[in-house]
Amino acid sequence: MTLPEPSTARIRNAFTSESLLDVDASEEVIKAFAHNKEINWNLILTKQFEIEQKDSDEAGT
Amino acid sequence: MKLELEAFRGVNESFSINFNTKQNLTVLYGENGSGKTTISDAFEFVIDGSSGSLEEKSLDGKSRLGQLVNARCGAADLRVSLTIQNKTRTAKISGSKVVHSGVLEKQIKVLSRRNITKLIEETPANRFKRIQDFVSITALDREETSLNSLILTEKKNLESQAKLIAQAREVLVDLFSQYADKEKYGDRRQEWQQDILAESGESIARNFNILDDLDQQIKRLRDDFKRLAESHTALAKAAETYERETKALTKLITEHNDDLAKAFETLQHAQTYFKVSGSDVCPVCDSEVGHVTLAQKVDRKLASLKAVKEQSQKTKDAKDARQKAQTSRRTLQESFFAIITKLKGAYGAAAETKKWELPDLVPALLYADKPEDLSEEWFAELRAQAAQLKPLSEIVEREHAALQNRRKLQSEVQAALKRIRNSTHDGKRIEFVIKRGEAIKKVLHDERVRHANETLQRISGNFAELYQAIHPGEEIEQIRLYLHPTKKSSAQFDGTLFGKEEASPVALLSESHLDTLGLCLFLALEKREDPSNTILFLDDAIASVDEAHMERLYELLLDEAAHFHHVVISSHYRNLRFKFRWGLLTQRSVEFLELGAWSLDRGLTLTKGPSSEVKFLRRYVEEAEHPSAIANTAGLVLENILDFLTGIYRCRLPRTPGAEQRWTLDDYRSGLTGEKKLLPSLRCEHLDKQGTVRRTVDLEPLLEDIFARLQVRNAIGCHFKELAGHFNEISEALALGEATLSLVEALCDEEDTLPDRKKDGCSWHNRGSIVTRRLYPLLKPE
Numbered sequence: 082m083t084l085p086e087p088s089t090a091r092i093r094n095a096f097t098s099e100s101l102l103d104v105d106a107s108e109e110v111i112k113a114f115a116h117n118k119e120i121n122w123n124l125i126l127t128k129q130f131e132i133e134q135k136d137s138d139e140a141g142t
Numbered sequence: 143m144k145l146e147l148e149a150f151r152g153v154n155e156s157f158s159i160n161f162n163t164k165q166n167l168t169v170l171y172g173e174n175g176s177g178k179t180t181i182s183d184a185f186e187f188v189i190d191g192s193s194g195s196l197e198e199k200s201l202d203g204k205s206r207l208g209q210l211v212n213a214r215c216g217a218a219d220l221r222v223s224l225t226i227q228n229k230t231r232t233a234k235i236s237g238s239k240v241v242h243s244g245v246l247e248k249q250i251k252v253l254s255r256r257n258i259t260k261l262i263e264e265t266p267a268n269r270f271k272r273i274q275d276f277v278s279i280t281a282l283d284r285e286e287t288s289l290n291s292l293i294l295t296e297k298k299n300l301e302s303q304a305k306l307i308a309q310a311r312e313v314l315v316d317l318f319s320q321y322a323d324k325e326k327y328g329d330r331r332q333e334w335q336q337d338i339l340a341e342s343g344e345s346i347a348r349n350f351n352i353l354d355d356l357d358q359q360i361k362r363l364r365d366d367f368k369r370l371a372e373s374h375t376a377l378a379k380a381a382e383t384y385e386r387e388t389k390a391l392t393k394l395i396t397e398h399n400d401d402l403a404k405a406f407e408t409l410q411h412a413q414t415y416f417k418v419s420g421s422d423v424c425p426v427c428d429s430e431v432g433h434v435t436l437a438q439k440v441d442r443k444l445a446s447l448k449a450v451k452e453q454s455q456k457t458k459d460a461k462d463a464r465q466k467a468q469t470s471r472r473t474l475q476e477s478f479f480a481i482i483t484k485l486k487g488a489y490g491a492a493a494e495t496k497k498w499e500l501p502d503l504v505p506a507l508l509y510a511d512k513p514e515d516l517s518e519e520w521f522a523e524l525r526a527q528a529a530q531l532k533p534l535s536e537i538v539e540r541e542h543a544a545l546q547n548r549r550k551l552q553s554e555v556q557a558a559l560k561r562i563r564n565s566t567h568d569g570k571r572i573e574f575v576i577k578r579g580e581a582i583k584k585v586l587h588d589e590r591v592r593h594a595n596e597t598l599q600r601i602s603g604n605f606a607e608l609y610q611a612i613h614p615g616e617e618i619e620q621i622r623l624y625l626h627p628t629k630k631s632s633a634q635f636d637g638t639l640f641g642k643e644e645a646s647p648v649a650l651l652s653e654s655h656l657d658t659l660g661l662c663l664f665l666a667l668e669k670r671e672d673p674s675n676t677i678l679f680l681d682d683a684i685a686s687v688d689e690a691h692m693e694r695l696y697e698l699l700l701d702e703a704a705h706f707h708h709v710v711i712s713s714h715y716r717n718l719r720f721k722f723r724w725g726l727l728t729q730r731s732v733e734f735l736e737l738g739a740w741s742l743d744r745g746l747t748l749t750k751g752p753s754s755e756v757k758f759l760r761r762y763v764e765e766a767e768h769p770s771a772i773a774n775t776a777g778l779v780l781e782n783i784l785d786f787l788t789g790i791y792r793c794r795l796p797r798t799p800g801a802e803q804r805w806t807l808d809d810y811r812s813g814l815t816g817e818k819k820l821l822p823s824l825r826c827e828h829l830d831k832q833g834t835v836r837r838t839v840d841l842e843p844l845l846e847d848i849f850a851r852l853q854v855r856n857a858i859g860c861h862f863k864e865l866a867g868h869f870n871e872i873s874e875a876l877a878l879g880e881a882t883l884s885l886v887e888a889l890c891d892e893e894d895t896l897p898d899r900k901k902d903g904c905s906w907h908n909r910g911s912i913v914t915r916r917l918y919p920l921l922k923p924e
Contacts, residue, residue: 084281088589095585101578114281122285122292122579130574 084114102129143677143708146223147746149215150187151180154745161710163226165733166703170712172737177746178712182252182679183210188222188233189250191240195681198256207235212745226707247675248707251668254681258660262635263648266626270633273623276601276670277594282586289583296572296579303569310561313554321551338548338555346549352491353498353542359485360535363478370478371525373471374518380467384460391453397446409447412440475513482507489534498541504530591625597670598623598633605659605666606637608702612658612694621647621659654686658695665702678709685715692718700732755779756886756894759879769875776875776882777807780848783885784810786896787824790906791922793817811849819923821845826888826897827905827916839888848885851878891915 084092089111096107106125113120143161147153159181161168172178183194193206201209211217223232224246231244261272314335318327322334416437489503504527510516602622609621621637639645647659661683668676680699687695696718703709738747749757759775762768784807788795793813795805805813814821824841851874890896891908897917899907906917 084279085593088279088282088593091592092585092589095589096582099581099585101581101585114285117281120285120288122289122582123575126292126575126578127571129578130571133574134570 083117089114103132144223144225145181145184145188146221146225147180147184148221149212149219150184150222151210151212152177152740152746153180154212154214154742157746159735159748161708161735162733163708166706166709167700168708168710168733168735169718170710170735170737171718172712172714173739174714176714176737176740178714178737179254179681180746182254182681182710182712184222185224185250185677185679186252187240188224188231188242189246189248189677191233191242194252195254205238207238207240211235214742248677249672249675250677250679251664252679252681253661253664253683255683255685258664258683259653259656260660261663262656262660266629266632266634269623269635270625270631273598273633273667274631276667277597277625279590279593282590282593286583286586286590289579289586293576293579293583296575300569300572300576303565303572306565307562307569310558310565313558317551317554317558321547335555335559338552339559341548341552343549343552343556346545346552349495349497350542350545350549352488352495353538353545356485356488356492357538357542359481359488360531360538362481363485363531364535366474366478366481367521367524367528370471370474370516371521373467373474374521377464377467377471378518380460380464384457384464387453387457387460391450391457394450394453409440409444413437413444416440472513475516478516479510479513482510492538498537500537501530501533503534504528591627594625598625601663601666601670604669605662608662608665608698609659611698612662612691613655614694623663654688654691657683657686658691661695669702669705673705674707676706678703678706680709680711682712682714684711684713684718755782756883756890759883759886763876763879763883766872766876769871772875772879776879779882779886780807781810783889783896784814786898788813790898791817791820793820793922807852811852814845815849817922823919823923825918827918829914829916831912831914833913841885841888844881844885844888847881848878851881889915889917 092114093107093111096102096110097104101107102110102125106129110120110125143163144158145161146156146158148156170178170181179195183196186192186194187210193210196206196209208217211220217235220235221232222234223230226246226248229244229246231242231246234241261269264272314331318331318334322331327334485507486503489500492498493500504524506520506524506527510520599622602620602624605623606621621635621639623633623635626632626634636644636646639647639650642650647656651659661680665678668678684692684695684699692715699709699711736749738749740746755775755778759772759779762772762775766772785805787793788810791814794816795809795813821842824845826839826841827835828837828839829835886894891910891914893908893910895908897906897908897915899909900920901907902913903920904918905920907913908915
């Protein structure tokens with residue numbers, strides 16, 4: 082069974098409202114669910130870390 | 143929908159069964175051992191390739207597929223085909239595999255008696271396994287597991303990074319304790335580190351290279367000194383030898399003051415001449431001479447000349463040697479001068495840095511401006527000053543080693559700090575991945591549980607409705623299936639039963655109640671997934687349902703069957719069969735099929751129509767034990783016969799506008815007796831195989847006898863019990879049964895089938911090539 086639409090919407094909402102993933106990463110994950118493809122969480126989370134690190138560095142400078 | 147079996151289980155040759163899918167439901171009745179499960183197994187075999195009911199049985203290691211083959215046939219003979227709407231799928235066995243051809247977009251779900259309560263009585267984990275296809279979202283499960291695995295791995299990596307950082311810090315502590323100037327730094331390791339790192343690596347490398355160069359040149363100076371020094375000696379020696387040989391040659395030449403060297407060749411020829419010829423005459427002046435004496439004089443002259451020649455050669459060789467020694471010395475001078483030049487350069491570069499207090503270079507090195515200056519005297523001078531080079535050499539070596547250590551130390555400190563820095567950064571990344579991963583995992587977990595529980599709630603609602611339809615008012619509320627809140631893959635099943643909350647149905651309900659609960663749960667689950675393409679087969683799954691609940695269950699199944707492609711209920715429950723045939727259970731949208739007794743020779747058989755009822759009637763009459771069974775069955779047989787007679791003779795029967803027409807025996811009786819001329823004219827001829835009439839039987843007396851006994855059937859065989867007490871049940875039932883059998887014997891052929899053909903144009907006759915019954919008249923007399 083693929084992810085039903087209500088579940089997709091709730092997961093997307095949770096990612097963005099709780100600032101767990103940025104928009105692009107969130108959509109990448111949702112798309113992977115839609116196509117039942119495996120997600121490379123290490124890559125997703127590392128990218129998210131670098132984005133937040135960069136934002137933090139820019140904020141600090 | 144047609145199912146065809148060959149050499150499959152109890153089918154030795156071939157067997158086919160048609161299911162009328164225009165009816166939503168088929169009731170497949172058969173006594174135990176008649177082949178009901180064989181048919182459900184055949185469905186599973188042709189659709190899924192499974193061995194059906196054998197899947198969950200231990201066969202003591204024997205091949206399940208092998209056991210599907212009929213005992214009298216080979217595996218190659220086995221074939222099962224299912225045809226739905228002109229599309230056929232076939233299954234055969236090839237080796238140890240099932241080979242399918244054709245595609246049907248249908249799935250089969252079988253609920254057997256054995257499995258009906260499994261879903262309810264199993265452990266939560268096993269229960270979850272059975273329902274997970276309905277409630278699980280594979281992608282969520284997979285990604286939740288994947289995240290969990292990543293988090294565990296990263297936690298281990300975090301520990302490794304912490305260890306790396308600790309190790310690197312230990313290295314810094316060790317380096318500090320080993321190399322730091324304690325007087326200067328005390329415990330201030332950070333300050334020492336900063337100082338180590340303050341000096342630029344390039345600067346250290348540059349100074350290291352300068353000292354390295356200076357060190358190399360000093361070593362080369364030292365190594366090549368001896369060679370050059372020795373070259374002077376070698377040259378002196380060569381010069382001396384040359385001088386000596388020259389003197390010797392000069393002396394030899396002066397002793398021989400004529401051009402004897404020039405005559406040398408002539409004398410050689412003369413020597414040869416004197417040896418060859420024996421003449422005593424001088425070849426020049428023809429005087430007689432003693433050639434021996436002459437020859438001896440020539441030999442002596444040649445010998446003296448040879449000495450000159452040899453000495454001349456020696457002198458030449460000595461000269462060459464001297465030349466060579468000069469060249470070698472020259473080369474060494476140039477080489478050594480190059481070393482001195484480089485040494486001066488390296489020394490200058492080192493002095494320029496002002497980092498070291500270097501002693502001056504020795505004077506000899508300083509005033510050597512060209513290779514030629516490096517004479518023997520110069521070497522003697524250098525040798526005398528050599529000791530002054532030692533301090534320079536020592537300082538250079540010491541500082542060189544110190545720089546080497548410093549460079550290594552700086553490299554190690556940098557490496558350790560880099561490890562700490564990288565590990566710290568990576569540690570931050572890992573901590574982020576762990577924390578964020580946990581948060582995302584929770585989102586996925588919550589969604590998985592929510593989705594599953596919502597689905598289960600809908601399923602629970604549905605099966606609770608189904609259950610209530612069978613057991614209304616039994617104080618069973620909110621039976622639900624739901625995921626355990628904390629344990630993964632665990633499905634709980636409980637409800638409010640008889641006022642007790644969170645009660646387990648397994649503990650409080652009877653076996654039959656659990657059966658219907660299991661059945662309702664099965665139906666609710668199967669309705670979730672593409673029911674329109676699902677064939678349900680309930681294989682003796684309602685055996686434990688008592689009569690009180692049977693009708694409700696039957697009506698429920700009939701309603702639910704409309705959701706599926708087709709539903710087949712197999713049963714050996716005789717009451718179901720009777721109720722169906724009585725019309726107490728609706729015949730609307732239901733097909734009734736009956737399997738005959740199985741035998742090794744005939745295999746599975748289908749029976750239909752009154753012939754089967756007749757066989758039962760004969761048996762019940764013979765047994766003479768159950769008056770209601772006799773009366774029931776007699777009634778069924780009579781219904782068929784009277785329906786046939788009133789049909790072919792177009793008798794008037796009461797009509798109920800707008801409703802399905804169902805007539806009672808009394809209606810049929812009225813219809814027949816209402817046709818005044820018909821009854822007396824009814825007769826049936828019995829013919830032998832040759833077509834000769836053996837007897838003629840009037841049917842009127844048989845029918846009148848039966849009509850008179852219809853009250854018995856109603857009282858004993860029907861659900862009206864008010865009159866039952868007025869009859870001697872068994873004898874009255876037997877009388878009705880025997881009267882009915884007499885009518886059957888009079889009217890039906892050897893196969894107990896009615897004469898429903900009229901091909902000869904003058905009578906009704908039985909089917910088949912041999913006519914043994916002729917019913918007259920053909921038409922109702924007017």
